[in-house]
Amino acid sequence: MPRSNAAKAACDACRRRKVKCDAQQPCIRCQNAGLACRTTSIPRKKGRQGSTATVLRELRQAPEQTESLSAPSPTGSRTDGHFLRQPGLLNPTVVQSCAEYFFARMLGTVPIFLPATFQNHVDRMAESLHSYCLVCAFCAFIFTQTGYASWQNPDNPTATPGRSFLEEALATRRHLDPFTAPIRHGITIAFLLYGCQIGLGNQRQAYYFLREATTLYTAGMLDQPDAEVDEGRPSFAGSLFWLLLISERAHAIRRHRPITLEITSDSPALDNTHSDSFSTGFRCLADLYRPFDQSFLSRWNGTETSFSRESLIQLEEHLQQAVPTDLELPDILLADLRVSQQWLRTMIWQLATTAGFLSSTPSHPCLDLRYPLQIARDLSLATWKLSRESMATHGVGLVEKIFEITCTLADVMACLSPARIRSSGFDVGPQDYLKHLCTLIHGLHGGDTKFLPLLLAKVSQTLPSMLAPISRHLSLPAAPDSGPSSESELAEMVSPAAGLGNTSGWEYKEFNWAEMSRIGDKTPEIERALPAYTLPLTNIR
Known part of the structure; x- marks a missing residue:
């Protein structure tokens, strides 16, 4: 007996779970499981399934693969070919809320559009x-990067907004041809997805999307950029180039990756016609990363070993000039600039260690064995003046940089005698810097759950006497069998005994050279989770 109605296809989630689907939109099983119900795959039909049938099917479906969407369905969603939008996800409230947050706080470091x-x-x-894909990726970017959570899905209060938007953006993107729209849209979407994956800690996926964005740019697809004129400003093509360059170079240094973008005579110039704080801050940020080109990365990755002390000294001096100490900008912009500046100084010092340029009588402070203590001091002084909200805006990338600076600080502190790392009178010392930086990591989005446990594991390995004071400072449960064994030992460790609170006048006879040679060693937990945070320190002179 013939069927009265054609069989309906099961949704993606039910097909993957291998459970019976009622083929409604949304189906009852997805509603109960709190899943996004969509049907994106094409059901296989009976009959010939060879190459001829495949070609015929693709030809018949070709008219459906257009940019226009079909009429709204009874559930309020719209479809494009076989893509079904998640109903009610992008409501005006959440889109407006994310947009207000971005343009008020993030435009100076992520000038991707106006x-x-x-x-x-x-x-x-x-x-x-x-x-639609771009707006989904934009909202996902705001939530995953900053932990911003002013909106909650009323249908699923326990859901993580960032992941919901990201899943929708990725599902939408699978139905897009990047060459059917202005290529700038594809670059923007790829960059936003890169930021989302960074926020979620998915490094390989993040690198894929970042590489896609830079590849689209270098493919010459911006030869005829969109004629965007927004609020009296010309095209953002120049800012987009520098944004991609900054992101790519920061990622390449952290993960030892190659880069695509280089600064040439044909590269877009930064906009110098505007003197507002966002424009000034972005120009300073771009200037920070300008000299960290392929030549530096070749040295950093060990493929080029013929470089001089003078080249590193020039890099250090450039960093100091790129962000002057008296620069007056809003806290949000200064937070990223100051942290990035100190992080890049730390990277220069780490490169000097592998090249054997460190010395007890250095020709420049950046070649000093104790230079990370000065970096930590400068970062502590800068961040003590900044609000926590201004740092949280920049997401997990900023936390990761603080983490690397703190790990290097702990390594160098482990080489000093206890008297040399204490405070002195009213002066703060390395112990105070370490506690302050741990406090920053503990209080920022993603820091307390991912980076702080790794940092405490490293402190336990290199500075076990500091584990108990840091735990108390952060109001954490005391770690068993760690730290000082008695009250008197604890009092001795944290008392303001005689010593120097700054880096001037320290005696090298107090330096533990055997411990110095171990810098770069990691606990197994850090080795598994973050495989490339510090470099081995060898050939110290």
């Missing part, structure tokens, strides 16, 4: 799948 450009994408979401 308000009028973004609003144009919001207005076109109904008919443009590219715009």
Whole structure:
């Protein structure tokens, strides 16, 4: 007996779970499980399934793969070919909330578009799948990078907003052809997805999307950029180039990756016509990363060993000039600039260690054995003046940089005698810097759950006497069988005994050279979770 109705396809989630689906939108099983119910795959039909049938099927379906969306379904969602939007995800409240947060706080470090450009994408979401994908990726970027959580899905209060938006953006992106829309849209989407994966700690996926964004740019697809004129400003193509360059170089240093973008005579110039704080801050940030080119990365990755002390000294002096000490900018911009500046100084010092340039009588402070203590002091002084909210805006990338600086500080402190790392009178010392930086990591989004446990494991390995004071300072449970064994030992460790609170005048006879040679060793936990945070220190002179 023939069937009255054609069989309906099961949704993706039910098919993957191998459970019966009622083929409704959404189906009852996805509702009960709190899953996004969508049907994106094409059901296999009976009959010939060879190459001829495949070609015929693709030809018949070709007219459906267009940018226009079909009419709204009864559930309020819209489909494009076989893609079904998640109903109610991008409501106006969450989009407006994310946009207000971004343009008030993040435009100076992520100048990817201006308000009028973004609003144009919001207005076109109904008919443009590219715009819908971009807005989903944008909201996911805000939530995953900063932990910003002013909105919660009323249908699923326990869901993580960032992951929901990211899953929708990735699902949408699988139905897009990046060459059917202005290529700038594809670059923007890829960059936002890179930021999302960084926020979630997915480094390989992050590198894939970052590489895609820079590859699209270098493919010459911006020869005819969009004629964007927003609020009296010309195209953002120049800012986009520098944003990608900064992100790529920071990622390459952290993960020992190659880079795509180079600064040439044809590279877009930074906009020097505007003197607002966001423009000034971004120019300083771009200037910080300008000299960290392929030549530096070849030295950093060990493929080039013929370089001089003078080249590292020039890099250090450039960093000092790029962000002057008297620079007046809002806290949000200074937070990223100051942390990035001190992190890059730490990277220069680490490179000097592998090259054997460190000395007890250095020709420049950056070649001093104790230079990380000065870096930690400068970072502590800078961040003591900044609000916690200004640092949280920059997401997990900023926390990771503070983590690396703190790990290097702990390594050098382990080489000094206890008297040399204490405070002295009213002066603060390395112990105070270490506690302050641990406090920053503990209080920032993602720091307390991922980086702080790794940092405490490293402190336990290199500075076991500091584990108990740090735990008390952070109001953490005391670690068993660690730290001082008695009250008197604890009092001796934290008392303001005689010593120097700054790096001047320290005697090298107090330096533990055997311990210095171990810098770069990691606990097994750090080795598994973060495989490339410090470099082995050898050939010290």
